[in-house]
Each structure stands twice: as structure tokens, then as C-alpha cells.
Amino acid sequence: MLEALSAGLFNGLIYAAVALGLALIWGITDVINFAHGEFLMLGMYAAYWMFTLGHVDPTLSAPMVACLLGFVGFTTYTLIIKRLQKGPAMAIILATFGLGLVLRQLAFIFFSPDYRNLPDTLVSGSITVGNISMGRPQVIAAIASLAVIGILFWLVYRTRWGHALQAVAEDREVAALVGIPPDRVNAQVWIVGSAAVGFAGALLTTFFYVYPSVGTVFGLLAFVAVCMGGFGSLPGALVAGITLGVIESMTGYFVAPALKTVSIFIVFILVLWYRPRGLFGRW
Amino acid sequence: MNSSIDRPASPPASAKRAGSSRRPLLIAVLVAALLAAAPVFVKDAFTIQVLLMVIMFGALGAAWNLVGGFLGRVSFGHCVFVGVGGYTTILLLQHLKLTPIIGIPLGGLLSAAIAWVVGGPTLRLAGHYFAMATIALLQIGLLLMINWQWAGGAVGLEAPIAEAPWMLLFRSKVPYYWIAIGLALLTFLATWFLVHSKVGFYWRAINGDESAARSLGVPADRYKMLAFVLSGGITGVWGGFFAMYVGFIEPESMFSLSLSVQVVLVAILGGVGSLLGPWLGAALLIPLSEGTRVMWGSSGLGLDLLIFGLAILLVTMFLPGGLVTLRRRRGAARR
Numbered sequence: 001m002l003e004a005l006s007a008g009l010f011n012g013l014i015y016a017a018v019a020l021g022l023a024l025i026w027g028i029t030d031v032i033n034f035a036h037g038e039f040l041m042l043g044m045y046a047a048y049w050m051f052t053l054g055h056v057d058p059t060l061s062a063p064m065v066a067c068l069l070g071f072v073g074f075t076t077y078t079l080i081i082k083r084l085q086k087g088p089a090m091a092i093i094l095a096t097f098g099l100g101l102v103l104r105q106l107a108f109i110f111f112s113p114d115y116r117n118l119p120d121t122l123v124s125g126s127i128t129v130g131n132i133s134m135g136r137p138q139v140i141a142a143i144a145s146l147a148v149i150g151i152l153f154w155l156v157y158r159t160r161w162g163h164a165l166q167a168v169a170e171d172r173e174v175a176a177l178v179g180i181p182p183d184r185v186n187a188q189v190w191i192v193g194s195a196a197v198g199f200a201g202a203l204l205t206t207f208f209y210v211y212p213s214v215g216t217v218f219g220l221l222a223f224v225a226v227c228m229g230g231f232g233s234l235p236g237a238l239v240a241g242i243t244l245g246v247i248e249s250m251t252g253y254f255v256a257p258a259l260k261t262v263s264i265f266i267v268f269i270l271v272l273w274y275r276p277r278g279l280f281g282r283w
Numbered sequence: 284m285n286s287s288i289d290r291p292a293s294p295p296a297s298a299k300r301a302g303s304s305r306r307p308l309l310i311a312v313l314v315a316a317l318l319a320a321a322p323v324f325v326k327d328a329f330t331i332q333v334l335l336m337v338i339m340f341g342a343l344g345a346a347w348n349l350v351g352g353f354l355g356r357v358s359f360g361h362c363v364f365v366g367v368g369g370y371t372t373i374l375l376l377q378h379l380k381l382t383p384i385i386g387i388p389l390g391g392l393l394s395a396a397i398a399w400v401v402g403g404p405t406l407r408l409a410g411h412y413f414a415m416a417t418i419a420l421l422q423i424g425l426l427l428m429i430n431w432q433w434a435g436g437a438v439g440l441e442a443p444i445a446e447a448p449w450m451l452l453f454r455s456k457v458p459y460y461w462i463a464i465g466l467a468l469l470t471f472l473a474t475w476f477l478v479h480s481k482v483g484f485y486w487r488a489i490n491g492d493e494s495a496a497r498s499l500g501v502p503a504d505r506y507k508m509l510a511f512v513l514s515g516g517i518t519g520v521w522g523g524f525f526a527m528y529v530g531f532i533e534p535e536s537m538f539s540l541s542l543s544v545q546v547v548l549v550a551i552l553g554g555v556g557s558l559l560g561p562w563l564g565a566a567l568l569i570p571l572s573e574g575t576r577v578m579w580g581s582s583g584l585g586l587d588l589l590i591f592g593l594a595i596l597l598v599t600m601f602l603p604g605g606l607v608t609l610r611r612r613r614g615a616a617r618r
Contacts (some may be wrong), residue, residue: 031412032414080596080600083600089357089410090351090357091600092599093597094551095595095596095599098592098593098594098595098596098599101589101592103588103590105585105588108585113581144448159438227412231412251307258429259430262422262602263418263425265420265422265423265426266423267424268415268416268419269404271418272416273404278412
């Protein structure tokens with residue numbers, strides 16, 4: 001049971017890292033990026049090909065993948081989101097869904113539907129602490145996720161830039177009045193949020209298969225984590241992500257592995273029932 | 284005050300208005316008759332298939348529109364009702380030998396009941412929360428059906444292959460086409476009457492400003508639930524029909540997020556909050572989808588879905604209000 005719990009915690013940290021990027025984008029620009037899962041998929045493929053073609057280990061290429069995804073986020077914002085910002089909310093939802101579909105199909109075309117994984121990375125193997133054995137890739141990924149989470153929290157809550165973010169989230173027009181350019185802040189948020197998910201994606205390749213639809217699974221979990229944690233709340237996304245990981249592993253341990261994903265959605269509905277705005281209110 | 288004085292003084296205007304308001308119904312009947320006559324002239328099975336899909340998605344979009352358009356709550360999990368309706372119909376047919384003529388309405392009723400149960404917790408949610416909650420419901424339905432062996436599990440269920448009209452089993456697809464037209468006409472009439480009644484005005488009041496509507500005495504919770512239940516019920520009926528038409532159902536196809544989004548897209552492309560929008564959207568989008576599938580689907584590269592995704596992107600970027608806004612825009616320019 002302790003092993004299941006620790007595995008849940010580690011998975012939860014990874015979910016939280018994926019969710020934080022979405023929470024940032026969602027909270028500041030008020031856009032649900034339905035292609036968030038596909039951004040993760042791009043990150044995983046980037047890490048995979050860097051390893052396969054250039055022999056760069058994912059743990060070392062993760063920052064490069066983060067920069068690459070940051071560029072993808074910037075491009076997405078400037079080409080698509082910016083022009084729809086003043087339109088109906090559903091247009092943005094469908095646009096990002098269409099983008100996700102395009103990215104997924106491009107991955108099918110260029111990389112084929114085959115599942116791929118990386119053999120013998122730097123962090124292959126397992127670690128034993130006391131009576132608990134854990135996969136080393138999961139441990140490393142969880143620790144790195146914790147680092148990314150820490151950096152994001154520091155950026156948003158302890159820097160001048162973070163205060164500008166929160167000002168734009170409060171009221172775009174007022175922020176513009178005091179000299180904060182909303183569009184530039186939005187673009188920066190998309191860069192940072194996408195970079196975070198790219199980083200998480202690179203680390204995932206050390207122990208998870210890469211295939212075009214991988215983003216759908218993690219994307220949905222990210223949506224649930226952000227929504228359950230509370231709209232636009234980074235602490236909420238963190239707590240919710242870890243909670244999801246633990247719920248998933250505990251259900252797999254006590255009930256049945258086949259039902260562990262169902263429990264996530266059921267708990268999600270129950271939480272929203274009692275807390276219509278999620279565990280944490282708006283920041 | 285002024286308008287109330289003017290109204291009794293101009294009976295011809297009100298009569299003219301009443302006359303013009305009936306025109307959509309006549310047009311709907313005419314269109315249905317024309318579509319029903321299509322198999323006489325068109326022998327191509329593919330064209331009948333595309334027409335049927337257009338009709339079905341138009342109806343699904345119209346049902347979704349009650350919640351998404353007139354009530355203003357975006358549901359991305361509406362296909363949970365398609366799944367419930369479809370499975371109910373096939374399970375009743377398989378286990379109780381019950382004719383789908385009864386099973387399909389029962390599927391609609393069960394979908395409405397489920398909508399009523401889940402409407403309680405979800406309709407309290409605002410904006411994005413409602414969207415995510417409906418997606419979660421869809422995933423719950425999908426995962427439960429995958430693991431429910433009595434209902435076929437991940438393998439799925441088949442309708443028997445036979446020629447039995449009373450069991451809605453035909454070897455040709457044309458009878459299903461006619462059934463679809465009948466159901467679509469009923470769907471349009473139902474949505475038209477709902478939207479033009481007190482119910483519809485209450486929905487739009489809630490959509491515009493829920494707090495203000497409440498303060499004016501609109502029982503918002505009851506009417507939100509009504510929209511959700513009616514929408515779920517209609518969608519469930521079409522789920523039952525879809526199951527009979529396709530003949531084979533399994534969790535991934537009946538509880539599909541992509542299908543859900545396609546329904547939303549149909550309604551949005553045509554123009555939400557308008558009675559004609561979903562049908563227009565379906566008429567444009569489904570032929571595009573089927574056409575790209577025929578032209579590029581066999582390449583095995585998924586080009587059809589790529590083009591479909593690009594189409595979604597371009598349409599939402601350049602026409603965010605939907606097709607009906609084109610007409611309004613032109614009207615505005617004319618004025």
C-alpha cells in the first residue's frame with residue numbers, strides 16, 4: 001500500500017506540473033486550451049527524437065523541449081487566440097480543439113500511430129528506500145516536476161512580472177490603464193504555460209509510451225485538475241493534481257485497476273457539487 | 284405604453300406577423316417532403332448516407348442548442364445521452380426482444396432521467412466548470428460501459444441482421460432515412476414550439492442575465508433543468524435511432540468526445556441561439572467531413588481528420604458567430 005501511495009504521489013506531481021501550465025493560461029487569459037494535451041504530446045515527441053537522433057537524454061533535453069514548446073505557445077497565441085479574444089467563448093474552445101486535432105493528425109502522419117518508448121535512459125532502473133521500491137524515472141520526474149512547480153509559483157507570486165499577471169487577470173482594461181500591456185502579458189503566459197507542459201512531457205518519455213493520442217489522456221486529467229482546484233488557482237491545480245494521482249493509485253490498489261480513471265471523474269463531479277468554484281477560489 | 288396602444292389599432296400588422304411566424308413550419312414540412320422524395324431520384328447509397336448524417340447531426344445540434352444556445356450553457360459531453368439512448372434500445376432488443384419502436388422512446392426517457400439526476404449538481408456551475416463537468420460525465424459513461432460486461436463491455440453489441448419492419452430492422456438503409464426525416468421534423472417542431480413559448484423566453488432571459496431574471500420572478504433552476512432534461516431526452520432518442528441504423532455499438536463510438544464536439548461544432552458553425560443554425564451547420568459540415576473522408580480517408584494517413592481539424596480552426600477564426608451572422612451582417616449593411 002505504501003508503494004501505491006508513493007506512486008500516486010509521484011504521478012500526482014507530474015499531473016500537477018502538466019495542469020499548472022493549463023491553470024496559468026486558463027487563469028490569466030481565460031482560455032481553455034483544448035490542445036494542451038497535444039502540446040504535451042509534442043514535448044514527448046521532441047524529447048524522443050532528440051534521444052533517437054541526437055542521443056540527448058530526456059532529462060538533459062527537457063529545458064530545450066520547454067523552449068520549443070514555449071515557441072509553440074507563443075505562435076498559437078499570436079496566430080489564433082489573439083484574434084479570437086474578443087469573440088464568443090465557444091469560438092476559442094473550438095479553435096483550440098481544432099488545433100489539437102490538427103496536431104494529433106500531423107503526428108499520425110509524420111510519426112505513425114506506433115507506440116514508442118526509450119530504452120536505457122540515464123535514469124533507468126529503480127530506487128529502494130526502506131521497504132519501498134520505486135522506479136527511478138518516476139522519482140526523477142516527480143522531483144523535477146516539483147522544481148518546475150516551485151519556479152512557477154515563484155514567478156507568479158514573488159516577482160513583479162507575476163503581479164502584472166495577476167493585474168491582467170483581475171481586469172484587462174485597468175491593467176492597461178496603469179501601463180501593463182495585456183497582449184504582451186498574455187503572450188508571455190502562453191509561452192510559460194506551454195514551456196511547463198513541454199518540460200513535463202520530456203520527462204514523461206523516460207517511463208511512458210509516446211504515441212499521437214497520448215495527449216488526450218493527460219489533457220483530460222489536466223482539465224479535471226485545474227477545474228477541481230479552482231478556476232485560475234495555481235495552488236488549487238497543485239493540490240488537485242496530487243489528489244488525482246493518489247485517488248488513481250488507491251482505486252487501482254483497493255478496487256480494480258480498470259476503474260481507477262472512473263474514480264477520478266466521479267470525485268471531480270462530487271467536488272464540484274459541494275464546491276461549485278473548485279477547492280480554492282480565485283486567487 | 285406606446286406599443287400597447289399601437290397594437291390593438293393595427294390588427295392587419297399583427298395578422299401579418301402571425302402569418303409570417305408560421306412560415307418556418309411550412310418550410311420545414313416542405314423541406315422534409317423534398318428530402319423524403321430524394322430516394323426516388325437518387326439511387327446512390329452514399330448520397331443517402333450523407334443526407335441521413337446531415338439530418339441526424341442537425342437534430343443533435345438542435346437538441347444541444349436548447350442548452351448551449353438558448354440557455355447559454357456549453358455542454359461538451361452531450362453524447363453521453365447518445366450512448367445511453369443507443370445502449371438502452373439495443374439492450375431492450377437483445378434481452379427482452381422489445382421492439383425499438385418502444386425501446387427508442389424508452390431510451391429517450393432514460394436519458395432524460397439521467398439528465399435530471401446529473402443536472403442537479405452540474406447546472407449550478409458557471410461557464411467553463413459546466414463544460415468540464417459534462418466532459419467528466421461523458422468519460423464516466425465511457426469508462427463504465429467499457430467495464431460493464433453484461434452490456435457488452437469493450438467489445439460492444441450488435442443488432443440482429445433481419446428484415447423485420449416492426450422491429451425496425453431493414454436490409455436497406457432507405458427506410459432508416461425516412462424514419463430520420465420523420466424524427467427530424469418532430470425535433471424541429473418541438474424546438475420551434477419550445478423556443479416560441481414562455482419557456483423559450485425564460486431561457487433567453489436566464490442566458491442574458493440570470494440574476495436579473497431571478498429578480499424578475501423567473502424560476503431559473505426549474506427552467507435550466509427543463510432545458511437540460513428535454514435536450515437529453517431528444518438526444519437519447521436519436522442515440523437509439525443511431526444504434527439501430529448503424530447496427531453495431533461499442534463504448535468508444537457511442538460515448539465519443541469527438542462526436543460531442545462535432546455536435547457542438549454543427550450548432551456553432553450554423554449559429555447558436557438560432558433555430559435554423561444547427562441544420563445549416565450540419566448541411567455544410569457533414570458533407571465536408573464525409574467528402575474529405577472519401578477523398579483522403581483511404582490513404583491511411585488520417586488526412587481527412589487533419590483537413591477536418593483545419594476546417595474547424597479556420598471557421599472558428601473567421602466566422603466566430605456562425606453562418607446566420609452572415610445574413611445578419613448583410614442585412615445590417617443593407618440597412
